[in-house]
Amino acid sequence: MIYEQLINPKSIVVVGASDNILKPGGSVLHNLATGTFDKDLYVVNARGGSIQGIKAYVSIEEIPGTDLAIISVPANQCLQTVEYLAKEKGVKAFIVFSAGFSEESEDGAKLEKELVDIVNKAGAIMIGPNCSGFFNTKHQSIFTRPVPNLDPQGVDIISSSGGTITYIIESAMRIGLRFNSAWSIGNAAQVGVEDILEFLDNEFDPKSSPKIKLLYLEKIADPDRFLNHSASLIRKGCKIAAIKSGSSSSGSRAASSHTGAIASSDSAVEALFRKAGIIRCYSREELANVAAVLTLKEIKGRNLVIITQAGGPAVILTDALSKGNIDVPEMDKELAAELKGHLLPGAAVSNPIDIIGTGTGEHMAICIDFCEKRFKEIDGIAVIYGNPGVSNVAEAYEILDQKIRTCRLPIYPILPSVIAASQEMDNFVKKGHVNFTDEYALANALSKVVSWTPPSVGKMEDIKIDIPRIRNIIDNAPDGYIDSDTIRELFDAAGIPQVQELVTNDKDKAINFANKIGYPIVAKCVGPVHKSDVGGVVLNIRSDNHLALEFDRLMKIPAATEVMIQPMLSGQELFVGAKYESKYGHIVLCGLGGIFVEILKDVASGLAPLSFNEASSMIRSLRAYKIIQGTRGQKGLNEKLFTEIIVRLSILLRFATEIKEMDINPLLANEEKVIAVDARIRIEKLQVIP
Template sequence: MFNQALIRPQSIVVVGASNNPAKPGGHLLQNLLQYSFGGKLYVVNPKEDSVQGVAACRSVADLPSVELAILAIPAAACVQAVRVLAEEKGTKAFIVVSAGFAESGDMGQQLENELLKLVDQHQGCLIGPNCIGVISPAYAGVFTSPVPALDPRGIDFVSGSGATAVFCLEAGMKKGLRFASVFTVGNSAQIGVEEVLQHWDESFTAESPKVKLLYLEGIRDPQKLLKHARSLRLKGCRIAAIKAGTGESGSRAALSHTGAMASPDVAVDALFRKAGIIRCYGRDELTTVAGLLLLPAMAGNKLAVITHAGGPAVMLTDCLEKGGLQVPRFPDSAQKEGLKSQLYPGSSVENPIDFLATGTAQQLGTIIDCCEHDFPEVDAMVVIFGSPGLVPVSEVYQLLSVKMKSCRKPIYPVLPSVVNANEAIREFMDAGNLVFTDEVAFGHALLKVTNAPQPMPDDRQPSKNVQLQQIIASLPDGFLPPLEAQRLLEAAGIATLGQLQADGEQQALDAAARIGFPLAMKVVGPLHKSDVGGVLLNLRSAEQVAAGFRRLMAIAGTSAVLLSPMLNGLELYIGAKYEKGFGHLIFVGLGGVWLEIMKDVQVALAPVSRTEALQLISKLKALPLLEGYRGQSGVDIGQFADLLVQVSRLVEEAPGISELDLNPIIAEGKRFSPVDIRIALNRK
């Protein structure tokens, strides 16, 4: 799909080039000229002999062979132009910045389909339509500004939105971010974000940029995104992304608890975590995270906060410590006293280190050297230094620039005086440094980076459970009757209680005799059984069973009663939900009424390995209950993780399962018994 004509073209034509830089074709050509495309450049304009000093052709038919065409003409004219270019001029790459395609309605969709068909027929590649273009080391093929100076050690960035790409570039350039390439994919007729990620993965070398940024408004192929993002992460890349447009309600409480909790946004979270992608929610957060990914990482979780302004240091410290990082108080020592003696009276060296508004560059250098060499409690430093406008700060920033390059421990600069110290900040960035201007935004981004998810390896083990397949084939779509759901779990190797169902009083008494006392009874039909009084516990006689049966059958919507042994233990929950395009989401948490009250649930995208299952369980707030709390027995967490893996394997082998609820699972020691089982099939 990607080819050299797109990445490193030897010749480019701008179709629709203009002498007016306020028009897309004019600004596009201006960028190609200004940023020195090194190959042959052609333009097509039916009314001009020359466009911005480049001799013009009247039509694409007049062109020689050309590798890459950038089209800035009305949508209706694009198909014919591409036909001539592809069939007669050997053009293999197309960037269509023109709007008026699928985003405009049915007629536009038809044009887009014709465009794609033509390009595919000639084994070409297509960026757009309805995009702003591409910036690569070979050329600046965009009709917008700014165009960042490219750096091979910078960031690869792909955006589904052209305007958002521009705004992200502006936000990043204000921080000193460097970019290696920028792709905007617009309508993604052929190449979308996933395909750009695939290209980065398949072309990756040791010299490739190690930081990737994504802006997505849709995920066309979640599995492709997962595959190539995970691969890039395992190769040493870091990835941060915004996924916008996830406000769709996932409330399906009438079907199952799991259905009520599942949503496209939950699926995106699970996908990003499995791939090792840091999820961001705005341009400033994305570019702040990107800046941190470009800087050296901390070896630990302890920071020194160095400042001449107490307030920002306190706010940053609060943010970091609430998020789990440490700003440790330095113990009394000769080094600490020696440092204090070199600062102005009133300075504090407790951490945060406050060397007052009158602090000097020399004092900052002394503090940094002490943190670097004398304070083992420090893994990294944050320097907050602005200006009240009284004295120039250039000397301070120059020293900071030197120390950032020479110190072994990372130094993160927070320079808030964007007005008073604007010129000094610009000089600091011109020296190749990054700048953060808001200490709390910086703190939140640092927490995201330090807590970034690690990619989960794809360790699925394909297998085929013949018995399971036969049972599935024999069942209709929809929610399964309880005993069929129980049979399905047992075929998957998941132990059940062996519940018995009764739709008559004598049948209930016979079932009770087989199970033995004490036992539990519950209704078949209503979802929220506890809400309707549909659960009876600790029944100890045939009389109680008979009376209980009559009471339960009187509840609206009840078709039968389930009887099971009476168990005591911790109530847990495992669920699964198929989310179109993503696959199955696997849920785990506290069960019973606690599922709705506490909502203490973790989610992963199937397949779930045992390592991943243990990680999910370890993140539950209820983990102390599982481990055993204040003399109460805990449960075998390893066995619980194995059960989670079994459920993940079940939905892999039976992809027709649309929803699955095991709630509650009564857990005691090594025993985990699903009490209420709901499974829905949907094989359409």
């Protein structure tokens, strides 16, 4: 639905243009007139005469037919203006700056709906209202400044917030990023982020289209379309990094009063981004740094060499990389000795390679070549080169420029002398390079990029699950929490391993079962609600005698009707759960059980159905992942089986959308087994049609 008239208009009219460039209608005209647009530009202002040196039409009636109209008039004049332009002047694309719509009041929301109706009826498109506009290499119909360096291979940015888009662009320009297009979607009354992603996806040409997309979002109105098009773009070779703000409860309140965003849960956003393969960021500078990493050659592993002219920043960088699970491997001693021979006395070569303060660009070049050709274990090179006052920085940056172009490995330039070498840095950036001024920020961005996992949309793992049986069970289950036998059947159909158990009031049967499953066992009385409080749970029973003793005792507890026997399992508690969220479907959650989920909230989320890769990335993203992995001193858990259980559950859920919430808590895991011990499932079949 995004038309040529927006992307490459033959004519543009600014309605509400002004001589005052501190007004949106003045500012946009200034940007257009001084930018790259070289076709017909019309200006409407009731005063007539000339505006910023351009002849002004006193009314819209007088202008010729036009492709794109920029509307900067009060909200109450928007409707008739847009209607007239669409009907009488053939305008097919509108950018509406005007505020006073749904972001302000209910009346405004009504007005906005009417505006959208008019635009839809005319078969036109509209960016806004309450937006700051749009620019690409053809025209700069945006009222904010600065308009950055335009580059058809630059970044595309889409933002819910007009101020934010500018401030992100400024953070990004400062480190050398260039832009192809910027979309400030404002209230997104008609064109939303989903439409723009769809447009970029449909128009994508692997040879000519730019590859990096940045998003700033406060809401995601249509998660399905968002997911499909972002994943599709990424599969075609794009990278997308995004801030979705409003994740804290106060932040959510702030977003709601800013763009009327209705909170989706943060776990839903995390799940969506994971499935799409979007890198999530939390600040403007982080977003810019991640984008800068993405402009460089792709890094294929997690080993970095650091070439530096100053020891301190290299130590800081090494610490920060290590925190982000990127290694700075030591260079083989013989190799290091050989390299040292080419450097100044005092140089250190173990990695970081310190060419020392008086080390020149030539020394840096020697190290880059040497590392590229001889240091087999590395995947990328970070170069720290500032201007401490005793080296020819301009020369060094020219050499660095060449090396970045020719080296087969990605080179990350850290040029910290933002003041003493600002001129040289500007020149370096003008050649098309990015620059990381702070090594810690680079490490953080790089760590996000190397942890990226590809999209996994549209796949369903080929895994044996009895779907007809699942449907049959669900169709026959009543609303509400389902009973434990039904849960057992469901899990059986999905291939989720469950603890063995027997419920009986016959002591001999209990003893036989205990011998069958093997001691130690657990016995619980069935009947009383709070079993533990009445001494109704006995752990670690190790003999027939002891079981007989406890069986009699348990049956004497008031309200006890039967005794449940289970094997005594030991292991780490894990947790898998899911909730159904409108527009998203099932958000599957996993983590360690007990306090990890209840208090520490260390939970990863993914959208059902999950692939093995996705479930695996969920597990690896847990803060407590080390416990699942194990360490030298402690055995890990069966991660593969845990992954499989998450995948199986997610497929079960995909075919049982009536399940509105559920959890398996705990799953008990050790290095061999992962077994569901207890579960709750709530079904809700009657759905209110929204």
